[in-house]
Amino acid sequence: MKIMRNYCILLNSWERTDMGISFNGKLRLKKGEKAVLLCLAALLLAGCTGEKQEKEKNSIRIGVSLYRGDDTFINNIRGELENCAKKYEQEHGVKITLDIQDAKGSQNTQNNQVDRFISLGCDAMCINLVDRMDASFIIDKAMAAGIPLVFFNRQPVEEDMNRWDQLYYVGAVAKESAVLQGSIVVDEYRKNPRAIDLNGDGVVSYVLLEGETSHQDSLIRTEWSIQTLKDGGVPIEKITGGIANWEKSQASALMEQWLVQYPDTIELVICNNDDMALGAIDALERAQADKINLVGIDATTPGMEAIRTGKLLGTVSADKEQYAGAIFAIASAKALGEEINSDIVLENGKYYWCPQVIVMKEQQ
Numbered sequence: 603m604k605i606m607r608n609y610c611i612l613l614n615s616w617e618r619t620d621m622g623i624s625f626n627g628k629l630r631l632k633k634g635e636k637a638v639l640l641c642l643a644a645l646l647l648a649g650c651t652g653e654k655q656e657k658e659k660n661s662i663r664i665g666v667s668l669y670r671g672d673d674t675f676i677n678n679i680r681g682e683l684e685n686c687a688k689k690y691e692q693e694h695g696v697k698i699t700l701d702i703q704d705a706k707g708s709q710n711t712q713n714n715q716v717d718r719f720i721s722l723g724c725d726a727m728c729i730n731l732v733d734r735m736d737a738s739f740i741i742d743k744a745m746a747a748g749i750p751l752v753f754f755n756r757q758p759v760e761e762d763m764n765r766w767d768q769l770y771y772v773g774a775v776a777k778e779s780a781v782l783q784g785s786i787v788v789d790e791y792r793k794n795p796r797a798i799d800l801n802g803d804g805v806v807s808y809v810l811l812e813g814e815t816s817h818q819d820s821l822i823r824t825e826w827s828i829q830t831l832k833d834g835g836v837p838i839e840k841i842t843g844g845i846a847n848w849e850k851s852q853a854s855a856l857m858e859q860w861l862v863q864y865p866d867t868i869e870l871v872i873c874n875n876d877d878m879a880l881g882a883i884d885a886l887e888r889a890q891a892d893k894i895n896l897v898g899i900d901a902t903t904p905g906m907e908a909i910r911t912g913k914l915l916g917t918v919s920a921d922k923e924q925y926a927g928a929i930f931a932i933a934s935a936k937a938l939g940e941e942i943n944s945d946i947v948l949e950n951g952k953y954y955w956c957p958q959v960i961v962m963k964e965q966q
Contacts, residue, residue: 665719671704682926725937750936774920776822784830786916810843853881876905
C-alpha cells in the first residue's frame with residue numbers, strides 16, 4: 603500500500619525531460635520502492651506513447667498537387683480520390699484529410715505546395731508533376747521530411763525514381779494506350795474500308811493532335827498509334843500535325859486552321875487525348891464537317907458522351923476508379939505505416955500500371 607501511495611505521489615512529482623524523468627526532490631524512497639516506481643513510470647510512459655500512436659492512426663493527412671486542375675482526365679481522378687477517401691473513412695473509421703491543390707501549370711507553384719504539405723505535417727504526398735524532368739526538388743524535400751511520395755500520370759525519370767524506396771508511380775502504359783487507339787481504326791477499316799477512307803482513293807489522310815512536347819505519354823502515343831495503323835495494313839498519309847498541349851481550346855484552333863488549309867482532304871483525326879479530340883469536334887461542327895473520324899485516349903466523361911452521340915469513333919479507358927484507387931491505397935498505407943494491399947501489384951516494388959480497354963459506341 604505504501605508503494606502504491608508513493609506511486610500516486612510520484613505522478614505529481616516527476617516531470618519528463620529530454621534526458622528522461624526527473625523528480626522534484628520532495629519524495630524520499632527506499633531502494634526497493636525506487637525500482638518498482640521506476641517500472642511503473644516506464645509503463646505509464648509506454649501507455650501514453652501507445653495512446654498517442656493510436657490517435658495518430660485514427661487521422662491522416664495526404665497532400666495532393668495537380669499539374670492543372672482544369673485537365674478533364676486529372677479532374678476525373680481528383681473526384682475518384684475524394685470518393686476513395688470517403689469510402690475508407692466509412693469502412694475503417696480513420697479520418698482522412700485530402701489537401702488537394704492546383705499547380706496551374708507552374709512547377710514553382712507546385713514546389714511551394716510541397717513545402718506547405720510538409721509544414722502541415724502531411725503523412726504522404728501524391729504529386730501529378732508539372733515537369734516530369736524536374737522531380738528532384740520534391741524528392742529531396744520528401745526524403746528530408748521522411749514523407750512517402752506517390753507520383754501519378756506524369757512519370758519521373760528512372761534515375762529519380764531509384765533514389766529512395768518510398769517513391770511510387772501510378773499510371774497507364776503509354777504504348778498500350780497508343781496500340782489500343784490504333785486498333786480502333788484498324789478494326790473499323792478491316793470491317794469497312796470506306797468507313798475510314800471517306801473518299802475511296804485507297805489512302806486514309808490524317809492529321810495529328812499531340813500533347814506536350816516533353817511529356818513521355820505524348821511522344822509514345824504519337825509513335826505507336828501511327829505504327830499500329832501501319833502494322834494493321836491501313837494505308838495512311840499524314841497531312842499535318844500540331845502541339846495542342848492536351849487542351850481543348852488549342853486543339854480547336856488548330857483544327858479550324860487545318861480545315862481551311864486542307865478543305866475536303868482530312869479523313870481521320872488522331873488525338874493524344876479526349877480533350878483535344880473534343881476541341882477538334884467543336885471546330886468540325888462549326889465547319890459542318892461532321893463525317894470525319896476522330897479517336898482519343900482517356901475515356902473522360904465528356905469523351906464518353908461524344909462516343910454515345912457518334913461524334914467520337916472511339917477512345918481508350920484506363921479505369922479511373924481503379925487508377926485513383928491505386929494512388930489512394932498506396933498513399934494511405936504508407937501514411938498509416940501499413941503494408942500496401944497485395945491487390946496493388948507493383949512492378950519493381952514501385953510502379954503500378956492501370957489496365958486499359960477500348961471504348962466504342964457499341965460497347966456502351
